[in-house]
Amino acid sequence: MWGRYIRRRLFQPAFVLWLAATLTFLAFYFTPGDPAQTLLAASGAGPAEIAQRRAELGLDAPLPVQYIRYLVNLLQGDLGQSWLHGRSVARMIGEQLPPTIELSLAAMIIGVFLGFALGILAAIRQGTWVDTLTTTLAVVGLSTPTYWTGLLVILFFSLYLGWLPSTGDGSFQHLILPALTLGFALAGAIARLVRARVVEVMGRQYVLAARARGIMPRPVLFIHILRPAIAPVLTVIALQFGFLLGGAVITESVFARPGLGKLAIEAILWRDLQVVRGVVILGAVVYVLVNLLADLAQAWLNPRLRDELT
């Protein structure tokens, strides 16, 4: 049963990946600005040289040809060479991956912990000032832009208090401020969701009945409330990976950290399409994988869903 289920689930992600790859290819193909011209701009090269560079980069081939080449390369795992740096795209991405993963994981951990804590707290104390305070806190986290909170956090913790380094990476301490900034925003989203779900579950008949009758040993209550509550939250958490990558873009700039975000921005600004496509495809793969895992986890957590999905 599991085997069939997994196999079915695998077909669709492949389709999604293909779509994502095609969209990436098309999206940046049509943006204005010529890569060859951008690369040679400040050098004083003439139109002839620029045209020659375009040919070298394979840009003068017709659209379908470029697309086929792109797909073929992709299937072979060849992400090509960066037009700007002349280096292998795969290698460049590989270098920037660890710092971004580091930041994302740290932010995710902070976000989940903080989000769950706040959310559950608010749900338990629903309607009281605790609820209002925590909810407001969550929404503030959700609604303030990271480049602003990031700068504030730097100014306060780094400059004013002198506790933590503001920029760069290399030690655990360097990770704290950026992870906090990003994690706080994530926590807000998670907290609201957790609160909503816990409240809903707590209002369900069997819980109310059980509580009325007074038969609720602590751990059992915990499991009965949290288990159904967590499932959809997991899906949302999986979705948030995209948010994290986008948030990383800004956080990396503000905190002077290396990472995929900066790589992507530079590549977009310089029309280094090979790199852009590489990063996006990577993001897509991660996203699809994470979602697959989340779906599987959800099915495992909630037996009812299993039947529905097979």
Add this chain to the structure above:
Amino acid sequence: MWLALVCLAAILAPILAPHGPGVTNTAASLQPPGPNYWLGTDLLGRDLLIRLLWGSRWTLGMALGGLAVTIGVGLPLGIMAGAFGGWVDTVLMRLVDALLAFPGLLLAMAVVSLLGSGIGAVAIAVGFAAAPGYARVVRTAAVEVRTELYVEAAHSVGCTPWRILVRHIFPNTITPLIAFAATQLGWVLLNGAALNFLGLGVAPGTPEWGAMLVEGRNFLRDAPWVSAFPGLALTLTVLAANLLGDSLQRAFEPR
């Protein structure tokens, strides 16, 4: 309490007309603090209070515009997927998944790169980036309704799928979706602001709050008011929108 905040932000728009002309630029003036200019001036000597007031129009306009795109794109996709089911559902949802695989910000950047900059492009880009997520939610709601008994009843009576969609599914899904849209407002605003940070945003000089926030960042220590007030306004608006969405959601909950 929260609704009042939202209304305040909305009411600000009409009040603009009496309070002096649009965005005045006194080139000579610099950035003094409070007394003469109630909220101070920015780097180019423009009165911050006036800009803030006018900015409410631009900001809300962009937010609503973006939201319109989100709904305009997401709603049809989601409803058709949910209502028809089957292969329509699969294809459309895979498309949505593919779009969701792009980090939101990068998707918005791609769209802005395609359309050129300016507030219209930003609104469309950000709205479009939020659309896939919205489509998903719509679909889930549509699916829930589709499996309701009355829809089955209509189907057995012989209504065409389209008729079912329009007359039964759509009205029943729309109310919770409006609530959800309100919470998306915050997302739209923030991403718009983020685009400004990356240099891909609105035309220079547009008093949009997100743009003002980015402009003021560089002098956060010497002239914090330039960033603080738009930032506060932005945060409060997003806060209010989210809370409004929550209230609406609670109100429309079919319990």
Add this chain to the structure above:
Amino acid sequence: MVCHLFCRQIKFAALFVLLFSAVILPACSSTESETPPTPSRLVYGLTLAPSGLDPHLNASSELGIPLTSVYDTLVYLDEETGQFVPGLANSWTVSGDGLVYTFTLRDDVVFHDGTPFNAEAVKFNLDRITSPDLASQKARFMLGPYNRAELVDEFTVKIYLDQPFAPLLDSLSQVYLGMASPAAVQKWGDEYQLHQAGTGPYVFSDYAPGDRLLLTANPDYAWGPELYSRQTASIDEIEFRFFTDPATRSPALETGEAQIMGEIPPQDAERLQADAQFILQPQPIPGSSLMFFLNTARPPLDELPLRQALLYGANRPAIISAVFRDTSPVAYGPLTAVTFGYDPAVKDYYPFDPARAAALLDEAGWLDTDGDGMRERNGQPLVLDMYLMGWGFMPEVGQLLAAQWQELGIGINSQIVSYPEALAIGAEGGHHLIPFTLSGSDPDIMRKFFHAEAQFNWSKINNPTLDSLLTEAAQTADRPTRANLYSQAQQQVMDQALILPVRDYVNLNGLNNRVQGLRFDAQGWFPRLIDVTLAAQ
């Protein structure tokens, strides 16, 4: 019952707080992040993660900041005298027709990887730079009408040109034409960027792309040009980090995380100057000024009086004061004041005179007939399209200009575009106004902007007189003659009102007051790291 749950949550939260403080406490007690580094280490803040770090391949000026100390060049340009002094080349001669340069090289130079420097190495480098495989983005073009290099003997090499090219020595004095170890290039291929080897006073130790670049002092360095005040470097290690966000540069300096920081924003510069712990070192950069190109091929800007009116109507001192806090001088011509060949006479052109601007507009027939504050002519409103890029304060400058011109009744449509888009728009001429700037120590830079066939001819000018002036100046070796030619060229440009110059670029460097001896070379951007010393606390 609920209390049970709540207590659970309290425990949960307590655990969380404990975890958190376990992380914060070590951060507090460890003062590593606060204490400035030991005396022989320096952190230098760069502003852009350089788009590529190979000087032969890539074009940014950021890469030159560290790499100028990793590579030596054949000659050096003395910024004070304007003369070229020996570097890796002991002496050189130029043939009468200016087509053959013969360089006699030093015989005591060794690359960082131990291989010897000789004429073969020079030829290898030049071949690499000009090879189509490398696809050089700048270095290749700096060589101009280069034909080939030939070995004469072990330490003599000849360079052949197709035409005389006066900027050649200037090009050869820049890091983009620095001499790299052929052995290292061959060994590392595409990955050479990460393992560079030159002959300079600093060795390229470690590079984590996007993160940091580490240079260590070269103990064997003994062949520096007379421009250097030291034989070997004083500081053992220099670490370069990248601060793309301007708001974080000054804080990094102030927390002691960096001892030198480039491109400090003007507002922060004022504060640093007042603080005794830091020194502000403004460095004017030679090259073109930050200028707006007025598209002479697109009506209505094809009319000279309108262009002149725009120039008279622009209050540039006010802009400099507000946006740049007077840290840059106002520019009046296409070249910055510190560039060789700059003609001070350009200062007489177009002082701020709104009355005169209005008169010019009136005469040209642009009148406000319907009282809406905007001028029209034959029913056409006077509206111009201005495209701006998002950096370098261009948006702020653009807004102020638009406001000033609005008072004259000229409407401006402004838009922010990305760099590639701007290049495309400028090339096609879809703009009325668009700004740009390039730096460089040789005034030949003007040819890139004002020659009819130039890539950056965004004024769309086609003036044979100007063309011949610029071409001749590129081929004449005699400095006074060149200066004269460029003088005429600058006046032509301003007579025709092809550009609206705004300001000379000044790089505001912030230094910790322990840093001494920091000087920049003739290009303005590149520091002589060998001369820098760090005083004890």
